Amino acid sequence: MDLRMFIGGRWVESESGETFEATNPATGAVLARLPQGTREDARRAIAAANAARDRIAGLTPWERSRLCLRIAAVMERRQEELARVLSQDQGKPLHTEARSEIASAIEGFREAAEHIKWLETAVIPVADPHKRVFSIRQPRGVYAIVTPWNFPFNIPVEYLAPALAAGNAVVWVPAPTTSVCAVKLAECLEEAEVPPGVVNLVTGPGPVVGDEIVAHPGTDAVGFTGSAATGTHIAARAAGKPLLLELGGNGPTIILEDADISRAAECAAFGCFFNAGQVCCATERILVHERVHDALVDGLLAAARQVRLGLPEDEGTTMGPLNNQPVAEKMDRHLADAREKGAEVLFGGQRAPGFPTDLFYQPTVVDRVPEDSLLNTEETFGPVVPVLTFRTHEEALAIANACSLGLVSAVFTTSLRHAHHFAEKLRTGIVCVNDHTDYWELHIPFGGVAGKRSGVGRIGGKHAILEMTDLKTIAMDVR
Ligand code: NAD
Numbered sequence: 001m002d003l004r005m006f007i008g009g010r011w012v013e014s015e016s017g018e019t020f021e022a023t024n025p026a027t028g029a030v031l032a033r034l035p036q037g038t039r040e041d042a043r044r045a046i047a048a049a050n051a052a053r054d055r056i057a058g059l060t061p062w063e064r065s066r067l068c069l070r071i072a073a074v075m076e077r078r079q080e081e082l083a084r085v086l087s088q089d090q091g092k093p094l095h096t097e098a099r100s101e102i103a104s105a106i107e108g109f110r111e112a113a114e115h116i117k118w119l120e121t122a123v124i125p126v127a128d129p130h131k132r133v134f135s136i137r138q139p140r141g142v143y144a145i146v147t148p149w150n151f152p153f154n155i156p157v158e159y160l161a162p163a164l165a166a167g168n169a170v171v172w173v174p175a176p177t178t179s180v181c182a183v184k185l186a187e188c189l190e191e192a193e194v195p196p197g198v199v200n201l202v203t204g205p206g207p208v209v210g211d212e213i214v215a216h217p218g219t220d221a222v223g224f225t226g227s228a229a230t231g232t233h234i235a236a237r238a239a240g241k242p243l244l245l246e247l248g249g250n251g252p253t254i255i256l257e258d259a260d261i262s263r264a265a266e267c268a269a270f271g272c273f274f275n276a277g278q279v280c281c282a283t284e285r286i287l288v289h290e291r292v293h294d295a296l297v298d299g300l301l302a303a304a305r306q307v308r309l310g311l312p313e314d315e316g317t318t319m320g321p322l323n324n325q326p327v328a329e330k331m332d333r334h335l336a337d338a339r340e341k342g343a344e345v346l347f348g349g350q351r352a353p354g355f356p357t358d359l360f361y362q363p364t365v366v367d368r369v370p371e372d373s374l375l376n377t378e379e380t381f382g383p384v385v386p387v388l389t390f391r392t393h394e395e396a397l398a399i400a401n402a403c404s405l406g407l408v409s410a411v412f413t414t415s416l417r418h419a420h421h422f423a424e425k426l427r428t429g430i431v432c433v434n435d436h437t438d439y440w441e442l443h444i445p446f447g448g449v450a451g452k453r454s455g456v457g458r459i460g461g462k463h464a465i466l467e468m469t470d471l472k473t474i475a476m477d478v479r
Contacts, residue, residue: 001032003179005041005203006186008048009196014204015040022180025091025321026312027356034179037204042171042212045200049142049169050218052197057139057167061116064165068113070192071164075106075185082153082184087312089180090152091320091359092275094313104442105153105185111442112161115462121471130479137469139167140242141220144213146206146234148226149323150278150381152178156185158442159223159244160199162464170199171219173210175226177324179203206230214238221468225280228379228405228453235456244467245455246447248379249407250284251437252400254422255296256393257289259412263434265299269385271410271436273307273363276319277383278327281408281430281446283437285369285376285386287396293389297346300365300385304347307363307383311355319383321359328359331382334374338386341370348383371399379405393418401427406452408437427452 002019004011013019018036023029035041059067075082083102087094092101124133145159156174163170174182186201202209206226214222215237222238224231225246235243253271255264271283288296310317322328328351335349348362364384369375375386376399390396400409410432411422423431429449432439440446443461448454457467 003032003034003183005035005037006183006190006199006201007041007045008051008200009190014038015044020176020204022089022177024088025323025357025359031088032180034183034203037202037209039208039212041204042173042202042209043216043218045171045202046142046213046216046218048197048200049171052195053141053169055195056164056169056198059167061119061165064167065113065117067192067194068109068161068165071189071194072106072109072113074188074192075102075109078188079103079106084313085184086153086181087320089178090149091312091323093317093320095315096318097275098312101151101154105157108154108157108161108442111461112165112465115162115465116165119462119465124473130477132476132478133473135471135473137166137466138472140468140470141168142218143168143170143221143223143468144216144219144238145170145172145223146210146214146226147172147174149175149178150275150280152181153185155225156182158225158459158464162468163223164194164198166465166469168468169197171213172199172201173206173213174201174203176203176205211237223468231455232453244457244459244464246280246459247407247453247455248405249280249282249428249448249454250379250403250405251282251408251410252403252426253283253286253410253437254396254400254412255286255288255292256411256413256415256418257291258414258418259292260414260434261292261295262299264412265296266303267410267412267436269300269303271438272385273319273383274438276322276361278323278381279438281437281440282381283410284379285388287388287390287399289396290389290391293387297365297367297387300387301347304363304365304385309352309360309363319363321355321357322361322382323359325359327381328361330380331361331384334378334380334382335364335366335384337374338366338369341373343367343369343373343375377403393421397422397425404452405454406449407447407454408432410435410437429454
């Protein structure tokens with residue numbers, strides 16, 4: 001199957017004629033060939049977005065709301081097809097994860113359609129009796145959007161829905177390893193009659209087409225979800241433009257001595273294994289009080305034994321392969337480092353034999369993880385449960401906060417006082433109390449804390465719309 005990019009409302013090849021292969025990470029089968037976009041292709045897309053920007057900005061909020069609802073309706077009609085493509089292109093289990101990601105993506109357009117209608121701004125009291133001052137929200141123009149491969153529908157929708165609702169045009173570069181999903185989403189936009197040029201999809205290597213769209217003066221603002229390293233690079237390349245950056249996490253989950261241990265174990269394991277751990281808000285490390293260590297580890301091992309690693313479209317599968325070789329190699333590297341530093345692998349610990357590709361990783365539980373090991377200091381992004389033990393609450397907070405990332409954390413306790421203490425002291429943008437770090441709803445503000453490398457700004461519901469608009473102040477002299 002030959003797929004194309006979507007530029008100016010037309011399906012086009014790269015000007016270079018070059019293509020790349022999309023493969024199914026579970027089987028190795030070639031799913032499609034896609035255009036290997038170039039800087040010139042990216043510039044064509046930027047020009048198309050600029051030609052269309054007034055068209056989307058000129059629609060009323062009610063018209064943009066209806067546009068978002070039309071997209072949701074098309075996606076709903078095609079939801080089974082989209083879920084299957086997601087499972088084949090990304091590797092996540094169809095029955096337990098892919099269908100629910102599509103359902104959230106549909107809801108993302110519905111929620112943006114609501115938020116934009118009720119977004120009021122202020123009339124501002126002033127000292128001057130001759131002035132009437134008020135503010136309005138205006139679209140920013142052309143957004144450069146770059147997205148990763150772990151949620152290839154949800155994450156693009158987190159940007160596309162508020163961008164369109166707010167009246168922005170978009171140039172979008174998806175991750176190469178899930179570009180088939182991106183083409184399917186663009187097909188839905190076309191079918192819903194998004195005006196030509198309002199959303200443009202450019203496939204190809206991030207450092208080429210992604211770099212071009214974030215750095216080019218023809219884009220007015222940037223939305224990026226991906227690793228902290230790429231996000232930092234993009235922030236420099238896009239210097240001066242408004243940025244919405246959703247970067248990595250290293251989700252510490254702290255289990256106090258008074259916690260409900262069976263719930264804590266169940267939630268922590270879910271947070272580590274959901275989407276095979278390839279989640280920015282995954283539970284990346286578990287800090288447990290020494291008095292409840294053994295009971296917790298028993299619970300974690302029981303949960304790991306229940307994981308059904310398998311082909312993503314099989315009914316019983318609860319965990320599929322990793323999406324790509326670099327993420328599997330990172331797991332290898334982090335586990336080798338932990339072993340070398342004295343950690344104890346209690347379960348799993350390697351790539352699983354007997355599958356068509358080597359991207360299937362055993363659900364893994366590692367105990368006695370030293371503080372200086374990569375499993376603790378860096379985001380692993382794989383199906384691993386690293387356990388560290390602490391004696392005092394201060395020690396737990398110090399280990400949790402020592403990390404350079406600060407996206408989501410969790411604490412399990414039955415004490416209101418401890419819950420508040422940790423919620424206030426943990427240096428992450430989101431703190432979950434008595435639930436896993438993956439707890440998420442579309443409209444809640446989501447993003448990293450200042451001083452860490454987890455991003456800038458807040459995505460989610462009206463917060464994304466606020467981020468993706470300019471607040472204009474209008475001062476009228478009425479004398
Ligand atoms: P990545 O940074 O390698 O790539 C992300 C995207 O950036 C891809 O589309 C890639 O092609 C593109 N890219 C790469 N180099 C670029 C460059 N120089 N200029 C412009 N674009 C470039 O990240 P990844 O491995 O695809 O995704 C995993 C990372 O994303 C993890 O760190 C994860 O925590 C993070 N993430 C964060 C959130 C969040 O909301 N905070 C959500 C999901 C994933």
